[in-house]
Amino acid sequence: MEYAIVIGINHYEERPLSGAVADADAFAQFLINKKLVSKSANLKLLKSDEGNSMVLGPEIDKALEEIVKDARSRKTESNRLYFYFSGHGIGNTFMNTALCLRYWNSVYINHCISSLDYTTGMVNKGAFDEILIFLDCCREHDTTIKGNSPIGDWQNKVGIRTPKIFVCNSTIYGKLSYEIAINSDQKRGAFTSFLIESLSGDADLSGSGKVTALDLKKHIEDNFLSYAQRFNKIQQGSVFTDTGGDSIVICGVEKLNTELNYEITFNRNSNVTLRGRDTKVIKSGDVSIGEKWSCKLEQGFNMIIDNNSGEQKLIANYSENTMSYDEF
Amino acid sequence: MMNSENKFLISISFNQRIEGMHLTIVDATFETIYNGDSEHLNLELFQGIYQLKANFIDYYQEYLLLVDSDKNFTFDFNYPSVAPILSFITTHEYFSGNSEYYSHKSTIEGVTDKPNFLVFGAKYDKDLFKEVLPENCLTEYYILDMNNELLFQLNSQNSKFDNDFGWFAFSNKFENGLYFLKWTNNASNRIFPFYIYNDYQTQFFIRYSQNPDFDNSFFFYSSRMEFRQDAEEYLVLDKVLYAYKDYKNYELLTEKDRSIIQQHPYLVTLVLILQLTLKIKEPDYLNDEKLLLPDLNLVTQSKDDLNTDDLLPVISSIMSMYAVRQKNDTLTFKLASLIDRTIDHLNFDIFWNNFSKVDDTAELNDIYTQFLQKSKPYSININDNQIIKLSKVVANMFGKAGKETIRERLNSLMGNLQSEDFEAKINDAIDSIGDISQIANKLNLPPTKVLRNYKTYKDIYNKLK
Numbered sequence: 001m002e003y004a005i006v007i008g009i010n011h012y013e014e015r016p017l018s019g020a021v022a023d024a025d026a027f028a029q030f031l032i033n034k035k036l037v038s039k040s041a042n043l044k045l046l047k048s049d050e051g052n053s054m055v056l057g058p059e060i061d062k063a064l065e066e067i068v069k070d071a072r073s074r075k076t077e078s079n080r081l082y083f084y085f086s087g088h089g090i091g092n093t094f095m096n097t098a099l100c101l102r103y104w105n106s107v108y109i110n111h112c113i114s115s116l117d118y119t120t121g122m123v124n125k126g127a128f129d130e131i132l133i134f135l136d137c138c139r140e141h142d143t144t145i146k147g148n149s150p151i152g153d154w155q156n157k158v159g160i161r162t163p164k165i166f167v168c169n170s171t172i173y174g175k176l177s178y179e180i181a182i183n184s185d186q187k188r189g190a191f192t193s194f195l196i197e198s199l200s201g202d203a204d205l206s207g208s209g210k211v212t213a214l215d216l217k218k219h220i221e222d223n224f225l226s227y228a229q230r231f232n233k234i235q236q237g238s239v240f241t242d243t244g245g246d247s248i249v250i251c252g253v254e255k256l257n258t259e260l261n262y263e264i265t266f267n268r269n270s271n272v273t274l275r276g277r278d279t280k281v282i283k284s285g286d287v288s289i290g291e292k293w294s295c296k297l298e299q300g301f302n303m304i305i306d307n308n309s310g311e312q313k314l315i316a317n318y319s320e321n322t323m324s325y326d327e328f
Numbered sequence: 329m330m331n332s333e334n335k336f337l338i339s340i341s342f343n344q345r346i347e348g349m350h351l352t353i354v355d356a357t358f359e360t361i362y363n364g365d366s367e368h369l370n371l372e373l374f375q376g377i378y379q380l381k382a383n384f385i386d387y388y389q390e391y392l393l394l395v396d397s398d399k400n401f402t403f404d405f406n407y408p409s410v411a412p413i414l415s416f417i418t419t420h421e422y423f424s425g426n427s428e429y430y431s432h433k434s435t436i437e438g439v440t441d442k443p444n445f446l447v448f449g450a451k452y453d454k455d456l457f458k459e460v461l462p463e464n465c466l467t468e469y470y471i472l473d474m475n476n477e478l479l480f481q482l483n484s485q486n487s488k489f490d491n492d493f494g495w496f497a498f499s500n501k502f503e504n505g506l507y508f509l510k511w512t513n514n515a516s517n518r519i520f521p522f523y524i525y526n527d528y529q530t531q532f533f534i535r536y537s538q539n540p541d542f543d544n545s546f547f548f549y550s551s552r553m554e555f556r557q558d559a560e561e562y563l564v565l566d567k568v569l570y571a572y573k574d575y576k577n578y579e580l581l582t583e584k585d586r587s588i589i590q591q592h593p594y595l596v597t598l599v600l601i602l603q604l605t606l607k608i609k610e611p612d613y614l615n616d617e618k619l620l621l622p623d624l625n626l627v628t629q630s631k632d633d634l635n636t637d638d639l640l641p642v643i644s645s646i647m648s649m650y651a652v653r654q655k656n657d658t659l660t661f662k663l664a665s666l667i668d669r670t671i672d673h674l675n676f677d678i679f680w681n682n683f684s685k686v687d688d689t690a691e692l693n694d695i696y697t698q699f700l701q702k703s704k705p706y707s708i709n710i711n712d713n714q715i716i717k718l719s720k721v722v723a724n725m726f727g728k729a730g731k732e733t734i735r736e737r738l739n740s741l742m743g744n745l746q747s748e749d750f751e752a753k754i755n756d757a758i759d760s761i762g763d764i765s766q767i768a769n770k771l772n773l774p775p776t777k778v779l780r781n782y783k784t785y786k787d788i789y790n791k792l793k
Contacts, residue, residue: 234388277356279396300356301377314392
C-alpha cells in the first residue's frame with residue numbers, strides 16, 4: 001500500500017513564501033493522478049492557509065500515526081511512504097534539515113521539525129518497505145536552530161521491516177532553494193517543478209518506461225543545475241539513498257499519446273530557426289509574440305536561433321515521451 | 329590528428345584566465361564527453377549540439393556549442409571579480425580600464441593626490457538591463473565618517489560615469505580611519521564599514537544586473553595603492569572567501585595563490601583570521617606583513633590593540649553571542665565570519681540564515697542595545713572555541729561602555745542618519761530595558777535567551793512575581 005504526507009507552508013509570519021502550498025498541491029495531485037497513492041485517504045495533505053493554523057507539528061505526527069496504523073495491518077503487502085515538504089528550511093548538518101513550521105519566525109526560531117529524527121522515526125515504525133523523502137527548502141547552515149523530534153516514540157525500532165530509503169533535497173547542504181516564476185502571477189519551487197517533470201518521464205533517459213530512484217538521482221545530479229539556470233538561479237539538488245534505495249522503482253512512464261512532444265512559445269517578433277541535435281534545420285520562419293510552435297524533438301540537445309539578433313538557446317528535451325514547454 | 333569527415337577541430341577558451349576552472353562537455357545525447365579542470369580545450373567533435381558547463385568555486389555558467397565546422401569558441405565567464413575580466417571582449421572592455429584609471433586619479437575636481445578610496449560599479453552586461461542607468465545608481469551611495477556625518481553623496485559632479493557603457497566610479501583621498509559606505513534605495517539600506525589605512529587603497533567593487541549584486545560585492549585593501557588590470561589577487565580573495573564558507577576549500581588555493589597572498593597584507597590578514605578562528609595549530613603567514621584589521625586584534629585578543637578608539641563591535645560576533653545558550657555549549661558551526669563586517673554588517677548571514685537582509689533596523693537597535701546593556705560580563709573559559717571567546721571579548725568590552733559611547737556606536741552601525749526619531753529610539757531602548765538580568769536570574773536562563781524571547785519570558789516573570 002502507498003501512503004503520503006505532503007506538507008506545504010507559505011504563511012510564515014516573517015518571510016512568507018509564494019509557491020510552497022502550490023508545490024504541495026501539485027505534488028499531491030501528481031501522486032493521485034499517477035496512482036502512486038491509490039487510496040486518497042492515504043494521502044495526508046497539510047498546507048497552510050491565511051485563515052488556518054496549519055502546520056504546527058502535531059498534525060504531522062497524527063498523520064504519520066494514522067498511516068502507520070494502517071500500514072502495520074497490511075502485513076503481507078509492500079508499503080511505501082512518501083514524505084514531501086515545501087517551506088523554509090535550515091541546514092543543521094549534512095544529513096539533518098530543520099523543516100520550519102507555521103509559527104517559525106525570528107522569535108520562535110525552533111518551531112521546526114528535524115528531518116533526520118522524523119526519517120529515523122519513520123524507519124523505526126517498522127511499517128514501511130520503502131520511504132521516499134522530498135524536501136524543497138533551503139539548507140543554509142545554522143546549527144543553533146533545533147528541529148523537534150516526533151512527539152511519539154521514534155527512537156525505538158519496532159518490527160522487522162528495514163525500508164529502502166531515498167532522500168531528495170532540493171539543494172546541497174549550506175545552500176538556498178529558490179522559487180521561480182512559472183508565469184506572470186504564479187511562483188513555484190524550482191525543485192518541485194523539476195521533480196514533477198522528472199517523475200512524469202524526463203528522468204527516464206533510457207526510455208525504459210519507468211523512473212527508478214537511480215534514474216531520478218542521476219537526472220537531478222546531471223540536469224537540475226541547468227534547469228535552475230534557465231531561471232537565472234544557481235541551485236543544485238542532492239540525493240541520498242540508503243539500504244538499497246537506488247533500486248526503488250518510483251513510477252512508470254505513460255506513453256505520450258500525441259505526435260508532438262515540445263511546444264515553444266515566442267516572446268519576440270523575429271525570424272527563427274529550430275535545429276535538431278544533429279544541427280539540421282527542423283523548422284524556420286517568422287514568429288511573433290505569443291506564437292507557439294509545436295514540434296517533435298528527439299531526445300537530447302536541440303537549439304533555436306534568432307536569425308536577426310543571433311541569440312541562441314539550447315533546448316534540452318530529456319524525453320521524447322513527455323510533453324515539454326519552453327519560451328524563446 | 330587528421331580530421332575525419334564528420335569531426336571538427338574545436339578550441340574552447342575564455343577571455344579571462346581563471347586557474348582551477350572545471351569544465352564539463354555534454355553531447356546532444358546527454359553523454360558527458362569531457363570532465364576536468366582546464367582553462368583551454370582542444371577537441372575533435374562530431375557535428376552536433378553540445379553543452380559546456382563551467383564551474384569555478386561558487387560560480388557556474390553554461391554555454392551552447394554548435395559544432396558544424398572547425399571553430400574557436402571564446403567565452404566570457406561571468407565572474408564578478410574585476411581583475412580576471414580584464415580581457416572581456418564582449419561586454420566588459422570598459423571595466424578594468426576605467427577602474428585602473430580612477431584608482432590613480434580622483435574623480436573630484438581639484439584633488440591632485442592619488443586617491444586612497446575607490447568605488448567602482450558596473451553592469452554585468454552593458455547591453456542588458458537598459459533601465460539601470462549608472463547616473464541614477466550613483467545617488468544611491470553615501471559616504472559617512474565614523475561619527476556618521478555625511479561626507480559625500482555620490483552624484484554626477486563628484487563621480488564619473490558612462491550610461492552607455494554601464495559603469496560609474498568615485499575616488500578620493502580621505503584621512504585614515506573608519507568610514508561607512510551606505511546604499512539606500514527606497515526602504516532598502518546596506519551599510520558597509522571600511523577603513524582607510526596609511527599607504528593602502530581601499531577599493532569597493534560592485535556589479536549590477538537589474539539590481540546591485542551585493543552578495544558578490546567586495547572590498548579590497550591594496551598596498552599597491554592602485555587597481556591593476558593584470559592583478560590576480562582579486563581572484564585569490566574570492567578563493568579565500570570561499571574558504572571562509574568551508575575551510576576544506578582552503579585546499580583549493582594553489583601554490584601560486586599562496587604566493588600572491590603572501591604579497592598582500594589584506595589577504596594574509598584574512599587567512600590568519602580564518603585560521604585563528606578555527607584554531608588551526610600552525611597558522612600560515614604568521615610572519616608576513618598583516619593589515620591591522622580590528623577583527624584580527626579581537627581574535628588574537630591583543631589587549632594593546634583592543635583599546636583603539638575606532639574599534640567597532642563586530643555584528644556577526646554579537647550575533648554569534650546569542651547562540652551561546654549555556655556555559656558549556658560548544659558552538660559547532662563555523663562562523664562564516666568576521667569578514668562579514670567587511671562585506672556587510674547588516675547581513676544576518678550567520679544568525680538569520682541568510683533568508684534576507686535586515687528589514688527593520690530599529691529592531692536591531694533594540695536587540696543590540698539590550699544586549700550591550702544587560703548582558704553580564706562573560707567569563708572566558710579555556711574550552712570556549714575562538715568564536716565564543718571572541719564574542720565574549722566583544723560583549724564584555726562594549727558591555728561596559730557608557731550610554732554616549734553606545735549611542736555613538738549604534739548610530740554609526742545603524743547608519744540611521746536620516747531617521748528623525750533615531751535618538752529617541754536609542755534612548756528609549758537604553759532606558760526601557762531594566763530587567764533582563766533579573767528575569768534571566770529568576771528563570772535560570774542565559775540573558776541572551778531572555779533577550780531573544782523577551783516578551784515571552786517577561787510574561788512568565790510577571791506571573792511569578
